[in-house]
Amino acid sequence: QVQLVESGGGLVQPGGSLRLSCAASGSIVSINTMGWYRQAPGKERDLVAAITRGGTTNYTGSVKGRFTISRDNAKNTVFLQMDSLKPEDTAVYYCNANVLATGNFRYSLNNYWGQGTQVTVSS
Numbered sequence: 001q002v003q004l005v006e007s008g009g010g011l012v013q014p015g016g017s018l019r020l021s022c023a024a025s026g027s028i029v030s031i032n033t034m035g036w037y038r039q040a041p042g043k044e045r046d047l048v049a050a051i052t053r054g055g056t057t058n059y060t061g062s063v064k065g066r067f068t069i070s071r072d073n074a075k076n077t078v079f080l081q082m083d084s085l086k087p088e089d090t091a092v093y094y095c096n097a098n099v100l101a102t103g104n105f106r107y108s109l110n111n112y113w114g115q116g117t118q119v120t121v122s123s
Contacts, residue, residue, distance in 0.1 A: 001103070002026035002112050004095045009117030016121070017083045022095030022114055024076040029107065032098040034071055034078040038091035038119075045094065049080060062088075085121045092116040 008020040024031060035050035049059045049069040057069055068081040078095060095114035100107060 002028060002097075002099050002101050002110075004097055004112050004114035006093070006095050006114040006117040009093060009119045011120045011122065012085055013123050014086060014121055016085050017081070018085065018119060020080040020082070020093055020095075020117060020119075022078045022097075024097050024099065024112070027101045027103050028076055029100040029102050031073070031076055032100070034095070034097045036069065036078070036080045037094045037096055038089075039094070039116075040091040043091075048093070051078065082119070085119075087121045089119060090121050091119060093119050 002024060003026055004022055004024050006020060006022045008018060010018060012018050033050055033052050036048045037045050038048050039045040047060055048063055049067055051057045051069045051071050053073060066084045071078040094116045097112050099112055100109050
């Protein structure tokens with residue numbers, strides 16, 4: 001099995017910064033794309049940013065220039081640096097990873113989710 005554990009959420013004032021981390025563990029062979037999604041109350045879960053194993057990144061328009069996604073392949077970890085935070089960034093942030101894992105003498109490729117971490121931007 002594979003687990004994703006997030007950390008780094010919290011309460012911050014508008015204009016402030018937070019750094020989210022997500023570490024994957026388990027019977028991992030390799031991890032393809034890793035990403036961050038967010039879900040505000042009453043809204044759907046949407047992609048914020050994603051990064052391939054080779055480092056190609058993709059951002060949703062509202063966070064371009066403010067958020068930076070990065071990863072450490074050796075540690076199976078993805079980060080989201082969030083700067084110039086706005087109240088509309090308030091949401092539960094979820095980590096996602098497309099993982100090739102091994103178990104029971106076979107390989108399997110699946111998407112995994114973290115448990116979510118709350119980010120609140122408010123004065």
